[in-house]
Amino acid sequence: MPNEEEALIPLPSAELVQSSEVPALLKEIRPEWQAKSLIQRVYRLLPVDPSSACQRIFNAAVHDLREKVDIAGLDVAKQAAELYKLPPISSPETLDEDYPTAKLIDLAYRMGLLTRPEWRRLSRCYEIRRDLEHEDNEYEAEVVDCVYIFRTCIDVVLSRDPIQAIRITDVKDLVNQPNVAEPTEELTEDYEHAPQPRQEEICKFLISTALNEEQAEIVRQNAQRFLAIFAQHTHNQVKLNLAHFAMDKIGRKSLSRQMARVCIAAGIFGYLREKQREDFFLNFLSQMREVGVDWDAFSKHGVLLRNFQDCGGLIQCPASVRRDIVNWMVLTYIGTSGGVTRWGNVRHVFYSNTAAPLIAEMFKRADGLIADDVKNAGGLSEIKRLCHNQHIARRFEELVDLVESED
Incomplete structure (x- = not known):
């Protein structure tokens, strides 16, 4: 007596499926699954009954997904099930055939084994497979349905190795x-x-x-x-x-x-919370104002600016506070008119040697984020007055160059 596959008469759609990408996709299935009887049956059914082959390949993907959930860790599965109100996981036996297929797909997604697009694709395959199970003479899977199921089940599940969490x-x-x-x-x-x-x-x-x-x-x-x-x-x-x-x-x-x-x-x-972040950086601003911008506060500038940079600096600072901090930094960087030092050297500008390189580094990192803040600082009356000195003006332009976009 002929077996199931030998007794089947090839359907008209069989040739179309055979000429599609499906045969090539089957070769991408992991070797351990290639040898299993379920996949061997898919190979035999494909030339004569693509609809049944679709159901078998989906069943294989579901079996593989159950194993992958188990390998990823039942503790993780249990947490995900509780968190997202899925059927509870109490033991490996919970994942047997009685665990609903649709919920299994949801569980794999919630565990991170499937991305959201993959979850949607596999859920769609389940809907198509469910229709195939109840097909009659008036309904039969389209070639596009068959190709979609094969591509999804193989790309998303059967071609991938299990994840050891x-x-x-x-x-x-x-x-x-x-x-x-x-x-x-x-x-x-x-x-x-x-x-x-x-x-x-x-x-x-x-x-x-x-x-x-x-x-x-x-x-x-x-x-x-x-x-x-x-x-x-x-x-x-x-x-x-x-x-x-x-x-x-x-x-x-x-x-x-x-x-x-x-x-x-x-x-x-x-x-x-925005208020928490704002208060945090307002505290830094308060410390900066207390230390001051004068060059002779250089011994305090280093620790203060390194702590500020270590806490995210200008990049993490809320815009509501950042503008005032940028103004303080500009004043500290450009310095004041110079003169003769106690050792007899002439300096065109007196500025904090400790603060200047740290400020330059932070401005360069923040780049375009603070470009407007820096340019607006140039409009402050105090900075305008200081920039009447060409050497100080040049130092201000250095800061502008650091934050200007290269576009």
């Missing part, structure tokens, strides 16, 4: 070393592909460690360094959650320099 202990062991440490390229890549709940867990540990005054200074510095390196790979939603975590720690207290540095390293400073 980074563990928090992998990071903790390195951070707690009694010497300078930073993540390896491999660890950073693992972090980049880690599910969102795991990224959040790791960053919360790093933030808490960097803020813990009972920890050794080298450990706190390591934690901050890890945060800075991981920040460019952290999901935006994770950053939002971390900002709430940081704001809970700040409470009603003023934002400390250490908290600011940690938030900047984590890439979440801009998510803090």
